[in-house]
Amino acid sequence: MACETQQARAAGPEAIDPRRFRDACARFGTGVTVVTTHCDGNDHGMTANAFMSISLSPPLIAISIAATARILPKIRKTGCFAVSVLSEGMEDIAWHFAGKPRAQAQDCLRCDIRPAAVAGSAASFVADVTSEIIAGDHVVFIGEVRQLASDPGGRPLLFFGGRFGALAETPAMQLSIDYQDHGMFW
Numbered sequence: 001m002a003c004e005t006q007q008a009r010a011a012g013p014e015a016i017d018p019r020r021f022r023d024a025c026a027r028f029g030t031g032v033t034v035v036t037t038h039c040d041g042n043d044h045g046m047t048a049n050a051f052m053s054i055s056l057s058p059p060l061i062a063i064s065i066a067a068t069a070r071i072l073p074k075i076r077k078t079g080c081f082a083v084s085v086l087s088e089g090m091e092d093i094a095w096h097f098a099g100k101p102r103a104q105a106q107d108c109l110r111c112d113i114r115p116a117a118v119a120g121s122a123a124s125f126v127a128d129v130t131s132e133i134i135a136g137d138h139v140v141f142i143g144e145v146r147q148l149a150s151d152p153g154g155r156p157l158l159f160f161g162g163r164f165g166a167l168a169e170t171p172a173m174q175l176s177i178d179y180q181d182h183g184m185f186w
């Protein structure tokens with residue numbers, strides 16, 4: 001393992017094999033979100049796990065969108081996006097917005113808010129784009145949150161090693177209690 005790391009460093013970034021890079025990134029477990037925007041009278045969504053919180057004050061979040069993704073020009077046009085953190089069991093919705101349509105996920109967006117968010121999501125954020133960074137074959141959007149909702153008991157859909165999963169019951173529940181006791185937000 002140490003040897004493999006050294007080899008990758010010695011060879012430099014040019015020599016990083018895309019397959020190995022993807023496999024290494026897949027060792028990082030994440031939640032799963034659906035990024036939405038409302039453009040020209042329609043809602044558009046895309047599944048994304050490249051989501052992170054950036055700053056508490058002001059409240060900033062970031063998403064990374066492939067340069068080829070259909071939602072990219074729409075976010076640029078509207079200057080606004082929503083992020084819905086998918087709940088446990090929402091695999092169909094994740095596939096639906098990842099180019100694999102599912103009939104049961106067709107009406108999953110709550111259209112009473114704009115941009116629409118996924119109904120029953122563990123949390124959702126609406127943000128105005130504050131900056132855009134072109135990063136290789138992706139574009140990173142940083143947005144200032146102007147509206148949010150979260151379900152305190154919500155349990156997330158997880159993504160790890162190319163597969164969807166769920167939290168194990170006891171350790172995760174205990175961890176969240178410990179963080180609250182220490183007054184930590186994240």
Ligand SMILES: Cc1cc2nc3c(=O)[nH]c(=O)nc-3n(C[C@H](O)[C@H](O)[C@H](O)COP(=O)(O)O)c2cc1C
Binds near residue numbers: 032066069094100
């Ligand atoms: C779990 C998961 C996470 C994904 N994360 C991202 C992401 O963060 N950014 C991205 O550009 N595409 C991501 N994708 C791929 C897009 O959802 C997929 O390519 C989608 O079909 C692109 O939208 P389009 O077909 O409307 O262009 C992810 C797919 C899955 C299944």
